[in-house]
Amino acid sequence: MNSLVRYLKKDLWSPYIAGILMGLVGILAVWLGNNLLGASGAFQSLAGLVGRAIAPRAFDNLYFNYVMPPGVTWGVILMIGIFFGGLIGAASSGTLLWGKKNAANSDPQWKRIFGPQAWKRWLLAFAGGILLQYAAGIAGGCTSGLAISGGMLLVPAAFLFIGGMFASGILTARLVYGKRY
């Protein structure tokens, strides 16, 4: 029992153990929630809410009226849970970064490649976020909503997405890392 608790509190689990938990989460979503997991959809619902407050006329279109109506959806609640899950996981291993000095740019490998400046990290994090979300829109979901949720039900779209993602991810890493790849 003690050793189980010690393992659960570890900073990193075996990816197989964490993957089993992820798989159970995927089952529970369908079984208890009658829903698929997803993250990018929640951002769409939230962007609709914010957009309607800022520019009601522009956000009164087909997409926000019928395809992805704004609101606090199942996916938004799930996303709030993900936030607290990250918090609980890090708290259990004592690796929370709230209030810590390096919270703005914490990855040593990033610093080795791009330098220690936080603004560079923030710029790329922001641009990456825009690209990721727009790409998820085109594909019809992200890593959780399409790759995992689609893949577990053997949806062809999921495997096309995963294939594309690894191909361009590898190529991009090669270009960014150059000789250090």
Add this chain to the structure above:
Amino acid sequence: MTTYVIPLTIGVLFGIALNKAGLTRYSKIVDVFRLTDMAVLKYMMTALVVSMLGLYVLRGLGLVTFPSVPATYIVGNLVGGLLFGVGMSLAGYCPGTCVAGAGEGKLDYLIPGILGFMVGAGLWGLTYEQVFPSISKIGNYGNVVLPDLWNISPYLAAVAFTLMALVLFFLIDRAGLHRTEKQTR
């Protein structure tokens, strides 16, 4: 009340899994693309095997019905995946892992990350009518799953997928099918 408790609980477990697998770290994500640390692939494949076997068996027992599955439109799924991979390799996260990382207190995830996703979501919603109908027309198979498309038993497909995953795990862990990190200082 239960409408909130269930997704909230599932979300918390989801976030814990992402944190414990190390997927809330830039290095873990980019290193699977450098092929030096295959944890992300092992995590994804294990999750797929567990949930695939579980859900098809539960459906066979009549305990669950599947929600509407994501649509397949070949070019859009593939192009979206290609763009997604670029973003993931650069930023070192995807929408879900960014939110979990934000919960850990990573400010680059919490502020520019989430802001980026919100801006991207606005842009997608505002340009949807111009982009989506044309791209989703090509090679559109609708909301289909492979067992139906190929007319094979879903159990056979799930078992075949599981065997493929086990072979992949064996190749990575035992046959060393990955690159090793170069010693740079």
